[in-house]
Amino acid sequence: MVERKQSGILKLVLELGPLATFFLVNSRAEAWDLGRFLPTADLPADQVPIMAATCAFMVATVISLSVSLAVYRRVPIMPLVSGAIVILFGGLTLYLQNDTFIKMKPTIVNLIFAAALLGGLFIFKRPLLGLVFDSVFKLDAEGWWKLSLRWGLFFLVLAALNEIVWRNFSTDTWVAFKVFGTMPLTVLFTLTQLPLLQRHALPDESAS
Known part of the structure; x- marks a missing residue:
């Protein structure tokens, strides 16, 4: 422990x-x-x-x-x-x-993750999030699909927020948002997904 x-x-x-x-x-x-x-x-x-x-x-x-x-x-x-x-x-x-390049970095990263997750669902018909986190927790197929969709959309929101902040506010405001805005939003979003994880969790085979 x-x-x-x-x-x-x-x-x-x-x-x-x-x-x-x-x-x-x-x-x-x-x-x-x-x-x-x-x-x-x-x-x-x-x-x-x-x-x-x-x-x-x-x-x-x-x-x-x-x-x-x-x-x-x-x-x-x-x-x-x-x-x-x-x-x-x-x-x-x-x-x-x-400094435009470093300010655009979060946008690019979030768009890459969003494209991977949403493209996996709608193009390849696979919830790619399950390939990354399958060793962390076990979900049924519907759970992985919903979780991948939600995270894909959330990454799009983060990309949009980053663009809004760096294009309309000072550099110091953008840096503060990057630290004190993006991270708390991500933690809060993660916590809101706990009910979904509980509903779609598979039984622990090791416990039987």
Whole structure:
């Protein structure tokens, strides 16, 4: 029980660590004079926080994925896809000195997940969420179909919200929304799916 609890805490740290790092560095970059460490030259002062945060985000993401691989001998598909896009769009952000790329990253990630889940249902006629989480919990076919549909639609909502926020509000507001908006919304949505999981859960064969 203790080992399982410690494992759960570690997974939470690995998932939230890069995001927390992104928020912290963006809010403290000027106070810490991080502009002089950036691999870009002659940045406007108002661009230093987001560029420094992007650098830190990329480094923290690589560390998180590396620790996950070392500890669990595998990296879950969703953090792996998200991490790859962080590196790609973060690199473009720094190279072109344009924060649009890192701001679009959540949109792209959520659209990829939505396309995979909804495409699996309506094109391939398979609830792909079951392939990812079948080892975590067991559901009947209807349960996997409903859960995949709901998560696919939720990812579309997250993509739309990200576009609305970064296009209409300041960078600091977008960063705050990314940390204090997206994560609580995801946790709340996950909790609302518990009744569905209970209704469609298969009997535990190991208990018989």
